[in-house]
Amino acid sequence: MNFEIENNTNYSVVSSHVDKLNAANAPDLKSAVITLNKNAVSNIIIDLSKTNYCDSSGLSAVLTANRLCKNSNGQFVLCGLQPNVAKMIQIAQLNRVLNIQEDLSKAVKELL
Numbered sequence: 001m002n003f004e005i006e007n008n009t010n011y012s013v014v015s016s017h018v019d020k021l022n023a024a025n026a027p028d029l030k031s032a033v034i035t036l037n038k039n040a041v042s043n044i045i046i047d048l049s050k051t052n053y054c055d056s057s058g059l060s061a062v063l064t065a066n067r068l069c070k071n072s073n074g075q076f077v078l079c080g081l082q083p084n085v086a087k088m089i090q091i092a093q094l095n096r097v098l099n100i101q102e103d104l105s106k107a108v109k110e111l112l
Contacts, residue, residue, distance in 0.1 A: 042074025
């Protein structure tokens with residue numbers, strides 16, 4: 001399973017278990033966040049601590065999660081960025097748009 005979902009009282013965590021978030025698996029991440037949103041989950045954390053690479057389709061899935069949370073008056077937090085992924089996000093200037101936390105515990109604190 002590429003993405004594991006852990007549902008909590010006020011939020012859900014989507015943990016990536018892929019080394020590369022790319023066109024091969026980004027649609028799975030996108031569908032996971034869309035399903036969560038349809039099930040009235042408006043606070044989502046995506047943990048990319050096990051992901052060392054992310055391409056534009058991966059970034060698109062992350063942006064979809066961000067938009068869905070905002071549209072449902074919730075919060076989106078991205079955490080656990082590895083150096084290459086963080087660099088991609090900075091190049092795309094998404095660090096100005098996204099709520100990025102160092103690790104999962106800080107991401108959870110951000111939502112509480």
